[in-house]
Amino acid sequence: MLLLYFKISPDGKAKIQLQLVLHTGESTTFHFANESSALKDRDATKELLQQLLPKFKKKANKELEEKNRMLQEDPVLFQLYKDLVVSQVISAEEFWANRLGGINNTDPAVVNNKQEVGISGAFLADIRPQTDGCNGLRYNLTADIIESIFRTYPAVKQKYSENVPHNLTEKEFWTRFFQSHYFHRDRINTGTQDIFSECAKQDEKGLKSLVIQGVKNPLVDLLSLEDKTLDEGYGICTTLPSTSNANKTVKESSNSAIIKRFNHHSAMVLAAGSRKGEAPTDQASETSSTDGNSRDSDFFQPPVKKVKLQEAIEYEDLQRENRPKTVALNLKKSDRYAHGPVPLQSQHYTTSQDIINSVNYIRHEMMNYKPNLTEVLSSTAASSAIAALSPGGVLMQAGAQQAINQMVPTEVQGELKHLYVAAGELLRHFWSCFPVNTPFLEEKVMKMKSNLERFQVTKLCPFQEKIQRQYLSTNLTGHLEEMLQTAYSKFHIWQTRRMMRKT
Amino acid sequence: FKVPDEISLLVIVVDVNPIWWGQQAQREQEFTLSKCLDAVMVMGNSHMAMSRTNKLAVIASHCQDSHFLYPSKSWKAGDDGADDASSSGDGKYELLSVANNLIAEEIRNVMSKTEVRGNSTDTLLAGTLAKALCLGQEIKSRILVIKAAEDCALQYMNFMNVIFAAQKQNILIDACVLDSNSGLLQQACDITGGLYLKIPQQVALAQYLLWVFLPDSEQRSQLVLPPPAHVDYRAACFCHRNLIEIGYVCSVCLSIFCNFSPICTTCETAFKIQLPQMVKPKKKKLKQTT
Numbered sequence: 001m002l003l004l005y006f007k008i009s010p011d012g013k014a015k016i017q018l019q020l021v022l023h024t025g026e027s028t029t030f031h032f033a034n035e036s037s038a039l040k041d042r043d044a045t046k047e048l049l050q051q052l053l054p055k056f057k058k059k060a061n062k063e064l065e066e067k068n069r070m071l072q073e074d075p076v077l078f079q080l081y082k083d084l085v086v087s088q089v090i091s092a093e094e095f096w097a098n099r100l101g102g103i104n105n106t107d108p109a110v111v112n113n114k115q116e117v118g119i120s121g122a123f124l125a126d127i128r129p130q131t132d133g134c135n136g137l138r139y140n141l142t143a144d145i146i147e148s149i150f151r152t153y154p155a156v157k158q159k160y161s162e163n164v165p166h167n168l169t170e171k172e173f174w175t176r177f178f179q180s181h182y183f184h185r186d187r188i189n190t191g192t193q194d195i196f197s198e199c200a201k202q203d204e205k206g207l208k209s210l211v212i213q214g215v216k217n218p219l220v221d222l223l224s225l226e227d228k229t230l231d232e233g234y235g236i237c238t239t240l241p242s243t244s245n246a247n248k249t250v251k252e253s254s255n256s257a258i259i260k261r262f263n264h265h266s267a268m269v270l271a272a273g274s275r276k277g278e279a280p281t282d283q284a285s286e287t288s289s290t291d292g293n294s295r296d297s298d299f300f301q302p303p304v305k306k307v308k309l310q311e312a313i314e315y316e317d318l319q320r321e322n323r324p325k326t327v328a329l330n331l332k333k334s335d336r337y338a339h340g341p342v343p344l345q346s347q348h349y350t351t352s353q354d355i356i357n358s359v360n361y362i363r364h365e366m367m368n369y370k371p372n373l374t375e376v377l378s379s380t381a382a383s384s385a386i387a388a389l390s391p392g393g394v395l396m397q398a399g400a401q402q403a404i405n406q407m408v409p410t411e412v413q414g415e416l417k418h419l420y421v422a423a424g425e426l427l428r429h430f431w432s433c434f435p436v437n438t439p440f441l442e443e444k445v446m447k448m449k450s451n452l453e454r455f456q457v458t459k460l461c462p463f464q465e466k467i468q469r470q471y472l473s474t475n476l477t478g479h480l481e482e483m484l485q486t487a488y489s490k491f492h493i494w495q496t497r498r499m500m501r502k503t
Numbered sequence: 504f505k506v507p508d509e510i511s512l513l514v515i516v517v518d519v520n521p522i523w524w525g526q527q528a529q530r531e532q533e534f535t536l537s538k539c540l541d542a543v544m545v546m547g548n549s550h551m552a553m554s555r556t557n558k559l560a561v562i563a564s565h566c567q568d569s570h571f572l573y574p575s576k577s578w579k580a581g582d583d584g585a586d587d588a589s590s591s592g593d594g595k596y597e598l599l600s601v602a603n604n605l606i607a608e609e610i611r612n613v614m615s616k617t618e619v620r621g622n623s624t625d626t627l628l629a630g631t632l633a634k635a636l637c638l639g640q641e642i643k644s645r646i647l648v649i650k651a652a653e654d655c656a657l658q659y660m661n662f663m664n665v666i667f668a669a670q671k672q673n674i675l676i677d678a679c680v681l682d683s684n685s686g687l688l689q690q691a692c693d694i695t696g697g698l699y700l701k702i703p704q705q706v707a708l709a710q711y712l713l714w715v716f717l718p719d720s721e722q723r724s725q726l727v728l729p730p731p732a733h734v735d736y737r738a739a740c741f742c743h744r745n746l747i748e749i750g751y752v753c754s755v756c757l758s759i760f761c762n763f764s765p766i767c768t769t770c771e772t773a774f775k776i777q778l779p780q781m782v783k784p785k786k787k788k789l790k791q792t793t
Contacts, residue, residue: 185774224743331756333741333769340659341759342686345748348653350522352621358525359619362536365528366614369537371607373548376541377709385707389714392725398730 006049008042016042062327067096076421083422083459095428118273121266123148129178139178146217151272152265155199407474412467416476419459423480426452430487436494449491456484511719512644513550514560514635517543519610520626521566521617523652523682534705539681540610542709543649547573547606548599549717554576560638561606562631563613566623569631572609573602625655629662634674636668645675645697647716649708654685666691677716681705686735693734696720698731 009017016038026459030045032038071078085092124144151155156177164173179197214222226285331337350358388394389481433445464477517540524536547559561572628648635646646669668690669676677697678688684701692699702711715728737746740761751760756770766773 078762118595329756329770331770336741336758336769337660339656339744340660340663341740342654342656342744343721343742344744345653345656350624354526355522355621355624356619358522358529359617360525361524361528362521363537363614363617365537366611369540369607369614371541371544371603372537373541373545374546376538377707381704381707382710385702385704385710386714388703389711390731395700395729396727398732 005053008046018042019044070099079418080421080425083418086426116273119148119151119269119285121269123152124265137178140176141174152268153199155202156196159196159199203264207260211268219312408472408476409470412470412472412476415463419463419477419480422459423455423483426455427483427487430491434490434494445491445494449488452484452487460484499503508556510556510642512558512560512639513547514562514638514644514646515543515547516562516564516628516631516646516648517572518620518623518626518628518649518651519563519565519613520746521614523626527651530587531705534708536614538706539608539651540647540707542609542712544606545709546647546712546717547602549713551599551602552596553717558571558642560635561604561668562635563610564626564628564631565613565617566620566626567616567620569627569634569636570609570613572606572613574605575605575609612652625657627658628655629665632665632669633661634676636665636672639672639674645677645713645719647679648688648691650678650680650685650688651682653683654687659687662687662691666694669695672724673715675720679708679716681708689732689734690736693731698728699732716772732766 005021007019007021009015016032017034018029018030020030026484032042034041071081081095085095127139127141127145129139131137150160160173164170168176177196389396426448430445430448433441433448435443436442459479460480467476519536524539528535540694543561547561551557551559556703559573563570563572628650632646632648638644639646666676675697676688676691676695678685678692678699680688680699680701689699691697698715700711700715701706718726735746737748738750738759739746740750741758742760742762745761747759747761751763751772752758753760753767753774755772756767758767758769760767762774763774765775
């Protein structure tokens with residue numbers, strides 16, 4: 001059942017109805033009769049349908065896509081489809097019944113084999129402002145860059161969705177974005193008028209929470225990366241430079257601001273990249289944490305201490321292999337393999353005397369062997385050999401029978417192949433119905449029998465007539481007919497048995 | 504179209520089963536092992552004469568072992584060979600006369616060392632073929648087998664392995680059979696794309712070799728040669744060794760049987776087969792007479 005769309009009755013009407021229109025064109029109307037909650041029910045159904053419909057459409061499209069892909073990739077399958085479904089010998093459902101096993105069962109995340117595209121760390125730099133002549137700057141924004149910005153800075157995305165298109169146009173939004181000090185390096189003066197000042201505050205919060213969480217990996221000690229000078233007497237601990245704002249010079253504070261922003265940016269890019277399976281338009285994810293920053297730090301959590309330690313000390317290759325338990329082959333008569341499936345040949349019985357005689361004889365003969373290459377072949381022997389090897393000779397008899405594939409034109413051969421493939425498919429469906437022990441199989445076997453008959457009439461008989469017209473005397477369709485006949489007689493036997501059981 | 508300077512190796516495997524050839528010599532004076540070897544030499548010379556880059560190897564398949572007749576370990580280039588060549592006096596291409604002399608010398612050695620052993624009277628053909636395969640590793644090669652004695656059924660497994668290995672390496676196996684037909688060699692030729700021929704006249708061996716087996720596979724497509732023989736691929740059941748067309752195969756050990764039995768006699772695996780259900784006849788209700 002494929003739902004195409006649905007309609008609801010206008011609000012003013014007395015009857016509260018919902019109509020579903022299917023892919024096939026059929027429509028079903030639901031009338032909500034419960035006086036008190038009719039409207040609520042219908043609206044709730046509508047909401048649910050609205051949520052589910054796009055997902056379902058995606059799935060349906062995927063199925064269609066998969067079918068198309070299969071037909072395109074396999075020309076034999078395509079030909080079979082044309083022969084059977086297009087000419088209405090069997091229905092499309094039956095054709096696809098056994099072939100689409102994987103599609104509906106697998107997790108959509110697994111089926112979607114496309115890899116997530118990561119975010120380039122330099123996407124901001126790619127914007128590359130250009131001077132446009134009159135003291136202004138021109139920023140080139142592509143859809144990719146916008147996407148990168150949204151994925152990395154959810155706060156900006158939120159602002160965007162809040163303000164565009166109600167308050168600002170897209171162009172205005174981005175102009176403000178680039179003008180704001182939020183974007184620029186030295187975020188020293190952030191005026192409260194700026195819509196992005198909140199973003200700056202959020203960023204600060206996020207960064208602080210990141211620092212507080214620290215790194216959970218016991219093997220990584222970030223603090224040891226600080227600059228330590230062991231100069232001048234070794235062990236004299238120089239005081240760490242103070243981080244309080246009061247003592248900083250202007251330059252120092254702007255440097256540390258840049259470094260802070262740099263680190264934050266990298267953290268955000270990594271966090272955005274590690275957010276898996278999240279489409280930008282997916283509504284579900286928006287509902288969780290609106291504070292993009294703290295969410296990123298969740299994903300930044302390294303694995304638990306124990307796991308890390310285990311990883312460091314264990315090697316997978318050195319573990320004992322966990323192979324499934326197998327049963328050893330127990331051959332009682334392994335000598336059978338020595339001769340294999342070869343028939344018993346009448347053995348030449350040689351007495352030991354024979355053996356001794358033969359060996360002596362040959363040793364004697366070969367003792368003084370000298371090649372005599374001028375008398376290898378007599379002319380009579382040579383000419384009789386040549387006669388045997390010439391066309392019509394003793395050794396060339398088998399070739400007189402022309403191979404069947406040289407007598408039948410290639411199009412006929414091709415058609416025959418298609419017939420075999422199609423017949424094979426139908427017969428497979430037919431024979432798989434036996435033993436018939438459910439009503440479904442009963443129906444199917446009867447349908448398949450009529451399909452076979454239809455195939456014979458629409459495909460096989462015209463082919464036979466065609467080759468008869470071409471005066472091809474070889475019986476090309478005998479085997480096919482035999483197979484169909486076997487199927488018919490099996491059906492007949494089954495039918496008679498069934499009728500006997502009923503009486 | 505032959506790529507110039509492409510090395511093409513021909514390995515001739517000669518069945519020198521002493522018992523068969525000894526008996527043959529008593530049956531048929533006209534065609535003895537000496538004559539056979541002469542024909543093989545002509546074939547080898549012709550192959551080398553066809554192209555500068557053609558190479559030859561000759562292996563004798565005995566019932567004790569397989570022995571390289573050519574190239575030989577005892578050949579040292581440039582000393583003894585030169586003398587013999589000049590002594591043959593017919594101005595032959597030196598490589599050919601060297602080869603011939605070596606082959607003759609080696610076969611004399613091999614046959615003189617033949618011992619009388621009752622237990623092994625079969626030609627060790629599978630082993631020889633395996634050696635031949637090892638030769639043709641990186642160059643284009645083919646194998647020609649000159650078969651005299653009967654097939655040895657006990658070599659079946661090794662033989663089949665050799666055949667499939669040859670197929671994988673694209674090495675043709677041709678067979679020229681002197682006496683009784685060999686099912687194994689028929690299969691070998693069929694699988695690897697070679698030619699199988701049982702010659703009607705042994706004395707004309709050289710002619711058959713030159714006509715049928717001298718051209719290589721590309722040249723054969725241009726020639727009218729004896730058509731491939733129909734190969735009987737029917738398997739024989741393990742229980743009676745009869746050839747069967749339809750049988751039962753154990754899924755565990757792959758033994759073939761002509762009849763179903765619930766336990767495989769080779770590996771003792773038990774099998775259940777669903778018998779068709781018996782339809783119980785309905786009991787007729789006795790009519791009560793009032």
